[in-house]
Amino acid sequence: MSIEGTDRRRQKLPGHPGRGAAAGNGQRPRVVVVGAGIAGLAAATGLAERGVAVDVVEQCDHLGGRVGGWPEELADGSSSAMNRGFHAFFRQYYNLRALLRRADPTLSALTPVEDYPLIDGAGRRDTFKGLPQTPPLNALAFALRSPTFRLRDLIRLDAKAAAPLAAVSVPETYRLLDDRDAATFLRDINFPDAARHLAFEVFARSFFARPEKLSAGELVTMFHIYFLGSSEGLIFDVANANFDVALWNPLRAYLENLGVAFHTGRTVESVSVVDEDVVVTTGAGRFPADAAVLAPDVGGLRRIVAASPDLADSAWRDRIAALGTAPPFVVLRLWLDRPVRGDRAAFVGTGGREPLDNVSVLERYEREAAEWAARTGGSVVELHAYSVTHPSDEVRTGLIARMHELYPETTSASIVDERLLRREDCPRFAPGDFAGRPTVRTPDPRIMLAGDGIRVDLPVALMERAATTGWTAANELLGRFGLAGHPLQTVPNRGRSALLRRLATTAGHGSRQE
Template sequence: MRDRRRVRHPAPPGLADAGALGRRPRVTVVGGGIAGLAAATGLAERGVAVELVERDDRLGGRVAGWPAWLPDGTAVAMSRGFHAFFRQYYNLRMLLRRTDPELRRLVPVDDYPLVDAEGRWDGFRGLPRTPPWNALAFALRSPTFGWRDLLRLDARAALPLAAVRVPETYALLDEVDAETFLRRINFPPAARHLAFEVFSRSFFAPPREMSAAELAVMFHLYFLGSAEGLVFDVPADTFPVALWDPLAGYLDARGVRIRTGVTVTGVEPLPAGFRLHTRSGSSDVDGVVLAADVAGLRRIVAGSPGLGTPEWRAAVADLRTAPPFLVRRLWLADPVAAGRPAFLGTGGRPPLDNVSVLDRFEASAARWARRTGGSVVELHAYAAQGSPEEVAGGMLRRLHEVYPETAGARVVGELSEWRADCPLFGLGDFARRPRVRTPVDGVVLAGDGVRVDLPVALMERAATTGWHAANCLLARWGLAGHTLHTVPTRGLLEPLHRLLTRSATSRRRPGSTQPPLHGGR
């Protein structure tokens, strides 16, 4: 939290502990990912009786980890892949500090280099922290961006990147796809592939399917709205060891009952409270946090015919998931060259999007590498096209291109995860997306697919909605909430926002067939 411009969102006032109410409210949190864990923490710390139920047999959601075995019987760890813990993820870090106050179980990755199909490299090491000099320095030292490119930019079309205003930017740009928006700016194609496309695909969708508003807010969150920088931290060991096992112990010490392997089938409103139905029974509670993934939330609401309004139920049913992605983890008999970065983003090399050398930072992988003399490498393909087998083969060929020494390395073992359960931030989705508060007093939503009118994304959106969901229920019972922090909600050139809005509005005059500059598909 080095950025002096970060915004503090004060907690709702109230009683410090539910014990002062005479009877402690009972809440079930459905979902043991980041959002559910944040909600459970926020409620339990105010003395609410919390039960957390998770469909899988582990905590962490899409940041979970689990044991696996190589063909020779060696025990190893597997997950859904690498995650970057950026310094501006204030609310996620607030959750992790509950068991790791100094965040010593996170270690920094000193650079985040990018390489494109022509072999041009970019990186973030040594950039100034203060906006806008960070973005300007990155652009001017990039091999794909020069002074002439800067002069060719359409400054007026590019203004939304520096004039971000959350949530108003969504009304301005959510109907435009990211690819079209970047073309309007006249952003150099090579730079577009090397920089913006790498980041847009980290939202699990290709630029032509991703909202330009999400792209603008992302640019604000990581660049022009934050002085925290783009260098990030990663867990020093597997996700369970570094993150979730300690947090489970923290919650257990505060009376939270954690049940894994439990599938919730519906929520039934009662005259006073709710009846939560699972495949093995039911229980009555005073409040519910639905922190399931998109498919899980749709299924639970579909199985709860008396819950919410028709409009709200339709919004939940309309939530979409992004195209599939593939994570392929390889245990190689030979080491990756010493000079290789721990994490590499790739542009223009489909289907490969990034490479992680896990033994550079994860203790479990490092122990295996020291013992065998090999290395542990992880490959990601976002918005994958083709069969899992085709994508896996393509990723391996691309790995051999960027790290040629791996071509001759024997594969000791490999594990893959093919998933399609991440939310899609598509065109026009923001206005339709359900919010944390629902039409039902006592039922709230949380998760990275839930709308929250703050400049957050990915894991930080999950954590923020989890804390916010807890605050909504705590306020219902007169209990104190938890203060949140974000990067500024307005960009450096935010005073120009009204000009942009007027421009977009004037172009929507009746009878016009011309799409607005900052709107339309």
């Protein structure tokens, strides 16, 4: 597996200059990081590596946030693993992978997934296997070999309206498209319905939203990151053990060796400024520091800021209060008493099969599931439903029915054990949200924000946005302390075709004149 990125056009952002480490004479700055998800861990890493004293406060008893994992005891008395569901580690997640390499230099905890088919309600199947990596040949090859996309569909596309797909520049793309929803944008460019349901809705559902509730700017930026803006390819890696074992326990050991103190199981109640100190208050005590990085989920950030009346100014506090969350999602993990067919892919995305959005066969890649399957002769299957509106028991019934439909061999299988998680804590990316989204910097230079719901004007999304904002928050504080920053990388922050960029600019001017 390639450790470094292979795209020669990727954007490299050097860290700012400064001292390599904080003084060790009792003058070390101290920072409290609230939240031990990807963003908080990236911030803690960036600070600790420059000699800053760091306390990480996390309300859960494990690290990783929404990518956390924990051990689970099953009904048969055996030990297994549980997490909040499948996550894809794409090769263009440069800043996330840089974080993981701190404890795992060769990324041995990640395993490539050879393919991830997409299957629609009519049984039509798309695949990413064997596609060329060079844009725009990758997207063109995908479209032309797709059973839901024909040459005549390509000819019918409104080239001028579709030009922003190949001419992304952040934040300009959001200024151009954020007030529109993704479904309307796809309809306006004459994108065929069948292909839209199978291909683009997969990206929309990555944000736990239906296309009509997702910003067109967000969708187009995603298309740039994975298709037309990067030559890293479309095949991703997965963690080959539960997230705690594969990723976060090793990173925790690395950070503790740097002096980072973790305080898990503690809920932050408020943040205040007392004289020269930033004070983070929990039910179990107070953490005074020189600065803080707030990296909880959206609900946690809203709650903390609402309970911290002297934090920043009213306009900023209003922006935090206005942050929304995406609709609920459900993860259903099933331990079955017999195996699924041997040719089933590790991961399959679906369209037109509500409530099901994807299926994972965990023993194909996760060590704990593979050990359980080998011992029992069964399978561990995970079913996801995004943007759900029905009660959990109805969603569960629908998910199992869809599993039987897609994988008929599971119809006769008994469920040995199961876990159903329903959560509503992912950030919302609705039309019009971008302009008001808070940035890493706050009105108080001692307080920084980080997380996948925080604005950073770079072409990043999902886990990579969390990691990028975490590194950025660390860099901002390191600059304040006179310490050197860390370099960042992203896919190119511009379309790769000069002709299409010009066409997109013309289209943008035209839309503003209407």
